[in-house]
Amino acid sequence: MSRYISIMQCRTCQRDYPYSHEFFHRYTDRKGRKKLHTRCKVCAIKIAADWYLANKKRVSEWGRRYNIEHREARQRYQRKWVLKNPDYEVRDGIRRWQRANPEKVRQQRKRGFQARRARMVGAAGKLTSSDLRAIYTMQSGRCFYCLTTLGNHYHVDHKVPLCRGGSNAPTNICCACASCNLTKGKMTEVEFRERRHGS
Ligand SMILES: [Zn+2]
Numbered sequence: 001m002s003r004y005i006s007i008m009q010c011r012t013c014q015r016d017y018p019y020s021h022e023f024f025h026r027y028t029d030r031k032g033r034k035k036l037h038t039r040c041k042v043c044a045i046k047i048a049a050d051w052y053l054a055n056k057k058r059v060s061e062w063g064r065r066y067n068i069e070h071r072e073a074r075q076r077y078q079r080k081w082v083l084k085n086p087d088y089e090v091r092d093g094i095r096r097w098q099r100a101n102p103e104k105v106r107q108q109r110k111r112g113f114q115a116r117r118a119r120m121v122g123a124a125g126k127l128t129s130s131d132l133r134a135i136y137t138m139q140s141g142r143c144f145y146c147l148t149t150l151g152n153h154y155h156v157d158h159k160v161p162l163c164r165g166g167s168n169a170p171t172n173i174c175c176a177c178a179s180c181n182l183t184k185g186k187m188t189e190v191e192f193r194e195r196r197h198g199s
């Protein structure tokens with residue numbers, strides 16, 4: 001059985017294409033009849049893209065005006081949506097996860113703080129939160145210097161401080177109690193140990 005396929009010439013590029021919705025966009029005319037455009041998809045897409053590039057400003061202005069004019073409607077819609085989808089409160093979801101994983105949250109915060117500081121000093125090396133967890137476990141949850149039990153409130157110490165050219169790599173990181181970390185200040189690990197044993 002053979003199927004008859006008619007050919008249609010695009011009115012823009014004059015190329016012949018099979019007259020089907022694969023090559024021509026569909027539309028519904030005023031009387032509700034399904035029809036195909038007389039411009040091929042390739043040309044239609046190109047024209048739309050060119051028009052968009054030439055009218056970018058106008059398009060974003062439309063979007064801005066639409067958002068202002070429909071602000072109340074959008075807020076109403078959002079409130080209704082939230083009521084209809086009580087399980088899908090994004091912020092709630094994050095808070096629930098944070099409550100369930102306090103240790104991870106602490107480590108993420110610490111890592112973020114360390115990374116920011118390291119960026120400022122331009123130090124090499126990258127510390128991930130799993131690195132930090134591994135270091136903490138390796139030290140059996142005790143201070144690297146005085147071996148006191150750390151619990152949840154510990155400091156992340158750079159053995160060679162960033163300001164003395166130390167890196168942010170895991171080998172240069174240890175977990176320390178607040179007292180050791182603050183006393184150590186800008187000393188290196190070696191200097192700090194010498195001073196502790198010397199005094
Ligand atoms: Zn064409």
Ligand SMILES: [Zn+2]
Pocket residue numbers: 143144145146147148176177178179180181
């Ligand atoms: Zn300590």
